[in-house]
Amino acid sequence: MTELEQFAAPGSEWWRSAVIYQIYPRSFADASGDGIGDLPGITSRLDALKDLGIDAIWLSPFMTSPQKDAGYDVADYRDVDPIFGTLADFDEMLAQAHARGIRVIVDLVPNHSSDQHAWFQQALKAAPGSPERARYIFRDGKGENGELPPNNWESVFGGGQWTRITEPDGSPGQWYLHIFDVSQPDFDWTNDEVREEFRGILRFWLDRGVDGFRVDVAHGMIKKDGLPDYTPPADADSMGGGEDDVPYWGQDGVHDIYRDWHEVLAEYDGDRALCGEAWLPTLKKTALWVRPDEMHQTFNFPYMMTEWDAEKIGAVIRESLDEFGAVGAPSTWVLSNHDVIRHASRLALTADSPQGDGIGPKSQGKPDQATGLARARAATTVMLALPGSSYLYQGEELGLPEAMEIPDAFRQDPTWFRTNGERYGRDGCRVPLPWEADAPAFGFSPTGASWLPQPAEWALFARDIEEADAASTLNLYKRLLTLRRERELGTGSLVWEDLGENAVAFRRGDLHVAVNLGAEPLELGEGVSFVVQSQPFEGTALPTDHAVWYTKA
Incomplete structure (x- = not known):
């Protein structure tokens, strides 16, 4: 039994404190040269992820699909789409990841299939x-x-x-x-044949050695009896976050499905994990998804969507620790993913932008890039000091902003087409990554092809440029992740500290963590020794939109 296969003592399973890196395969690395990222591309860049210091990767969908919704329309749940490679490529990627001590979580889409299934x-x-x-x-x-x-x-x-x-x-x-696109018909999860089919799909991937599943639309698989009419509020998030009693979100029957899946995963060595994408109105309801016999984690969307405000951020952290802790589950923390505006832009927006709408050339309230990056670095500095499991989205370690100026002709998100261009959708957070500033497609593809256009200014964010800059966002992430592991910050608890109404501050042992969300510098007092600064500054007064880890004499 390898190190990755061993069972942990109850309460210390790997997923309770892991830092999990989300890979959006079509935008991560392209080995074939067709402009679409693939599994061999992922394998070729695993050393960069090991160097970053993450514990696991989560792959967005790579299964056989017509790609009407970037793989979230699955036609064959037991095979790899040819644009990403083959099952043999998947097995090689999995083996190479495990050889580096990196676990692999795959995306599962059980709410609906492709209409080509x-x-x-x-x-x-x-x-x-x-x-x-x-x-x-x-x-x-x-x-x-x-x-x-x-x-x-x-x-x-x-x-x-x-x-x-x-x-x-x-x-x-x-x-x-079809809750989503016309090409994505919803399964009827009251049907025993559907339930048995997905047990088989789980076992197919578990037998190959995957370490768990991220479950897409985990709150949408059961619909209210009678399918009653429902009109959402005008300002509602597209996935239902913040709304109560929606007849196609968060119905009680979903919990029986996950109790069943929990038992399937328990048949396998290695503490295999289920993580749910469940957009729910409160953290108390979110915590119901991770009771001891259900999922192991669920995404903390209330935390991700909290605006840049000290009182609100402090409150959502407290509530998260309380509610997840009450059911014996770890809190999870996430700031960006493939469905939301990248947090290096989102945290500096000056106009409302409901989740799923996206931002583009004609959007109001576009962010100032410097402000957005400063807040993003500060937010991550706080997040990686919190107990529990953290999720990173590919490219955030480079400080990538949202790609806002994508020409209309290149857009591919179904939201753009189904709203006749009224909502930009999610293309802006899905643009392929820059690896080397002087290479074709910034190193994403050997031919220079790219399925979405990369902004020219992304050369400044290329990984090789940031590797050489001690003050880069990449090197900030590396330092945070190294210290998080050395100090075991993913486990344990925190002690709150009071640095005033415009700060969020807490202590992890002898390590103090603080972020200044106010308009004026924040004096931290005597005897301060900085361990990490989200951005370099002089003196002991914490500037606006900065965060620090420090000790005190």
């Missing part, structure tokens, strides 16, 4: 009421001839959640539900 194609050819249709949510329409959708639900990507099919005989037929 064999099951959905069978459903289209079958009759209403057939077993084939029972795997998905088909319903008769309303109106005299069934010409109206079964209810008024709105898709996350814009438009309605229902699409009417043409029956095999050519007549207008039933409607099927």
Whole structure:
């Protein structure tokens, strides 16, 4: 049994304190030269991740897919899409990651499949009421001839959640539900055949050696009985965060699914983990997903979406530690991912931007880049000192901002198309990474191809440039991660400190952590010795938008 396979003592499992790095495969590294990142590209850059100091990687979808929603529309859950490579490429990447002490978590999309999945194609050819249709949510329409959708639900990507099919005989037929794009029909999770199929999918990847699963739309798989009409508030987040009693989000029945999956993972060595993407209205409800017999982690979206305000940040950290701790689970911390504006831009926005809308050339309240980067570095300096597990999104260690000036002709997010360009969507956080400033496509692809255009100014953020700069964001992350591991900051508890209403401050043993969110410098007192500064400064007064780790004589 290898080091990665051993069981930990209860309460000290690896996932409780891990720093997990999210890879968006199509934008990480392209080995084939077609402009789309792939599995061999990931393998070629694993040494850079080991050098960064992370514990695990989470791969966004790489399974067979028509790529209508960047792989979140899966046509075959047991194979690799050819644009990313082969199963052999996956096995090699997994082996190489494990050889470096890096665990691998894969994305699983159980709420819906692609409309190209064999099951959905069978459903289209079958009759209403057939077993084939029972795997998905088909319903008769309303109106005299069934010409109206079964209810008024709105898709996350814009438009309605229902699409009417043409029956095999050519007549207008039933409607099927899709919370997301029309190409992503929702499974019916009240169907035992669906549940058994996903048990098999879990075992397929666990048998290959994966260390766990990030579960997409983990709060959406069960719909309220009767599918009642529902109209979300005008300012609602696209994934339901902040809303209560939404008939297609957060229904109680999802917990039975995860209790079942928990038992499947428990059959395997190595403390395999489930992490849920569950956008819920409160941390108390979020914590229900990680009770001892359900998921092991769930993303802390309330923390991620908290604005740059000392009182609010302090409150969400306190509440997170309390609510997750109450069910024996670790708090998780995350500032960016593939669905939200990068935090080096988001934290400096001066106009509202609901999650999922994105920002682009015509957006109001665009961020000042210097302010955004300063706040991002400070926010990360605080986050990596917190007990629990932290998630990093590829490129944030370089301080990458949101790519806001993508020309309309290059946009690919379904949100852009389904809203006729009214919402930019998520392309801006998905632009391929810069590795070497002077290489084609900044080292992303050997041919210079790139599926989304890279801003010219990203040469300044290239990894080789930042490697050579002691004050770079990359070297800040490396130092934070090294000290986090040496001081075991992922475990234990914290003691709050009071540095005034414009600061968030706490202590981890003899290490003090503080961030200044006010307009004036913050005096830290006598005997201060700095361990980390989010950005270099002179003296002992903490500047605005700076964070520090320090000790006191």
